[in-house]
Amino acid sequence: MDTKAHADETINHITPYRIYVLVWVTLMVLTVISVGVSYFHFGIFNIVVALAVASVKASLVALYFMHLKYEDKITWVFALYPLGLLALLIGLSISDVFFRAVVSP
Amino acid sequence: MANHTIAETITIPYLEEKGLLSWLTSTDHKRISIMYLLSISTFFVLAGISALLLRFELLMPGKTIVDAHTYNVLFTFHGAVMVFLFIVPGLAASFGNFLIPLMIGARDVAFPRLNLMSYWIYLLGALIILISLSKPADTGWTFYTPYSIRTGTDVILLTFGIFVLGFSSILTGLNFIVTIHKLRAPGMTWHRLPLFIWASYATAILQVLATPVIAISLLLLIAERVFGIGFFDPAKGGDPILFQHFFWFYSHPAVYIMIIPAMGVISEVIPVFSRKPIFGYKAIAYSSLAIALISFFVWAHHMFVSGMSEVAATIFSFLTFLVAIPTAIKVFNWTATLYKGSIDLKSPMLYALSFIFLFTIGGLTGVFLGALAADVHLHDTYFVVAHMHYVMIGGTIMGFFAALHFWYPKMTGKMFNEKVAKIAWAFVFIGFNVTFFPQFILGTQGMPRRYADYPPQFHSLNELSSIGSWILGIGMFVMAINLLRGLFNGEKAPQNPFNSLSLEWQVPSPPPHENFEEIPHVTDWTYGYGKKSA
Numbered sequence A: 001m002d003t004k005a006h007a008d009e010t011i012n013h014i015t016p017y018r019i020y021v022l023v024w025v026t027l028m029v030l031t032v033i034s035v036g037v038s039y040f041h042f043g044i045f046n047i048v049v050a051l052a053v054a055s056v057k058a059s060l061v062a063l064y065f066m067h068l069k070y071e072d073k074i075t076w077v078f079a080l081y082p083l084g085l086l087a088l089l090i091g092l093s094i095s096d097v098f099f100r101a102v103v104s105p
Numbered sequence B: 001m002a003n004h005t006i007a008e009t010i011t012i013p014y015l016e017e018k019g020l021l022s023w024l025t026s027t028d029h030k031r032i033s034i035m036y037l038l039s040i041s042t043f044f045v046l047a048g049i050s051a052l053l054l055r056f057e058l059l060m061p062g063k064t065i066v067d068a069h070t071y072n073v074l075f076t077f078h079g080a081v082m083v084f085l086f087i088v089p090g091l092a093a094s095f096g097n098f099l100i101p102l103m104i105g106a107r108d109v110a111f112p113r114l115n116l117m118s119y120w121i122y123l124l125g126a127l128i129i130l131i132s133l134s135k136p137a138d139t140g141w142t143f144y145t146p147y148s149i150r151t152g153t154d155v156i157l158l159t160f161g162i163f164v165l166g167f168s169s170i171l172t173g174l175n176f177i178v179t180i181h182k183l184r185a186p187g188m189t190w191h192r193l194p195l196f197i198w199a200s201y202a203t204a205i206l207q208v209l210a211t212p213v214i215a216i217s218l219l220l221l222i223a224e225r226v227f228g229i230g231f232f233d234p235a236k237g238g239d240p241i242l243f244q245h246f247f248w249f250y251s252h253p254a255v256y257i258m259i260i261p262a263m264g265v266i267s268e269v270i271p272v273f274s275r276k277p278i279f280g281y282k283a284i285a286y287s288s289l290a291i292a293l294i295s296f297f298v299w300a301h302h303m304f305v306s307g308m309s310e311v312a313a314t315i316f317s318f319l320t321f322l323v324a325i326p327t328a329i330k331v332f333n334w335t336a337t338l339y340k341g342s343i344d345l346k347s348p349m350l351y352a353l354s355f356i357f358l359f360t361i362g363g364l365t366g367v368f369l370g371a372l373a374a375d376v377h378l379h380d381t382y383f384v385v386a387h388m389h390y391v392m393i394g395g396t397i398m399g400f401f402a403a404l405h406f407w408y409p410k411m412t413g414k415m416f417n418e419k420v421a422k423i424a425w426a427f428v429f430i431g432f433n434v435t436f437f438p439q440f441i442l443g444t445q446g447m448p449r450r451y452a453d454y455p456p457q458f459h460s461l462n463e464l465s466s467i468g469s470w471i472l473g474i475g476m477f478v479m480a481i482n483l484l485r486g487l488f489n490g491e492k493a494p495q496n497p498f499n500s501l502s503l504e505w506q507v508p509s510p511p512p513h514e515n516f517e518e519i520p521h522v523t524d525w526t527y528g529y530g531k532k533s534a
């Protein structure tokens, strides 16, 4: 599948500390943002903003702290597939929840 | 092992070392496989006995041996144990563990210690489930809300046990994925892999990706029971059907976790006993992956009459038909492999042919149930009970028995009595059909499932079904005795009694600790039957 040289390269990649610190600082800033935002009221957008910030943070952790950025294609496939499944779970459940017959009590 | 040199250890048969501790601490995939095999078989017997009791209660209308509550407890125990302790770990953990390294030409799985840990986690989960029996749950294996929130029985421990078992399943799947990616012998390309490996790979993907969802659903259920959080309670803004969505998002793919390894077994047994190359290798291989993908799209076909929206019901009914396609691809290819083969009806083959016949009935009735208009009538009747048993006994368990008889000489180094094995098969086959075929008819006549009693007009077919369960029970009993006797009295097995080309048959029976003295170089696929000497 993967050639020897390529495998070594993925295993041996060393991320400089500078990047780790940078990512950490970004995560902290994002945390401050999500706390700060909770003092404002955007209606339905509250949840959109909260989830967007959280997603960015999760991606940073996966990409840098979990080394996804330096992995080969097959690892990416395994990492992204569950996201597709999550979308599927939510998406197809919506076809139920948003389309139920209205029952008058 | 300490007093052997490394070179010796490599050649000692894996069964040699005695003592319980040496088993419970062994990281040899073959020993772990045997431990799984014994454990799941024990639970199979326990859950089987509870099934015989259920059928005895249904022998006659009115109360026969147990009251209604005990009946509910019995079918919950039967379903939960059969599903989570027998059939889901099932073929993957037992035969998968034994065969994957041998078939791909490796000395063990990628993470042997993780493998042992998976087994311990399995034991822990099993223990928790057994403890829950002090106040046994009565919800059915599906734990639907709101009843599972309200019942006074111990739902929490039972579901927690299943939660723990999930980790065993996930870690086993992970181990197999890495093993198949990384440890194939030189020359063992993807398209030379035995089809059992493709099946195990597809199963492993499902185990890793679907199991977390049942873990979460059960955790939410426990949280709702313990802390009164209203995930599923409409009075608190929850949604009772949400539980069913979560539950089936796992449990439909889980039915494929149960069946795909059995399909892999059939793909191995059929060519050996028809002396022909497997027909449509790539179609069978990729249809396993297709199933692993499509099976995530159909879960709500279990919920057509739950109060789910009609839009969703229509979409899911349509999607359900898709899943029949890869399944049918396999059946057609196996049948084509048989065509003009030199068929040898040894016991593994008899079980494999039973699989094709019975699983086809089970799969086709699944299509009836997937059709929205038909399912509105058939849902929660005995038709569903018959369907699931045709796929799970007629499919998975026939595959399991085929595997038991086929790899028995390799695993134990002994032969069993073939004549007795055939007699046992006849009892199993006849008993199974007598038990479950009448249930299709009862279902279409409207007999609901999960009741301890029924009106008199259903008597004769129920009686027939109960008698069938005895025939089936006798068949399995004879089979078990025959296999156990072989361990002690059986002749010594040759290295390759069925003349198979697959790698596991090219090492001694039973295989040595490290499987291969030298890692083999693979130059061809494993299905070159009917040519040269094979």
Ligand code: HEM
Pocket: B142, B255, B256, B258, B259, B301, B302, B320, B321, B323, B324, B327, B362, B363, B364, B365, B366, B367, B369, B370, B371, B375, B378, B379, B380, B384, B387, B388, B391, B392, B395, B396
């Ligand atoms: C062609 C493939 C299949 C189709 C289209 C299919 C379809 C269905 C449908 C629509 C139901 C729901 C019926 C109802 O509750 O009203 C059902 C139930 C069930 N099926 Fe299948 N099925 C298929 C294969 C399988 C396989 C391979 C297995 C397991 C090895 C399986 C196991 C079950 C079980 C256990 C239930 C009942 C669950 C319960 O309510 O307790 N099915 N099937």
Ligand SMILES: [Cu+2]
Pocket: B251, B252, B255, B298, B299, B301, B302
């Ligand atoms: Cu299903």
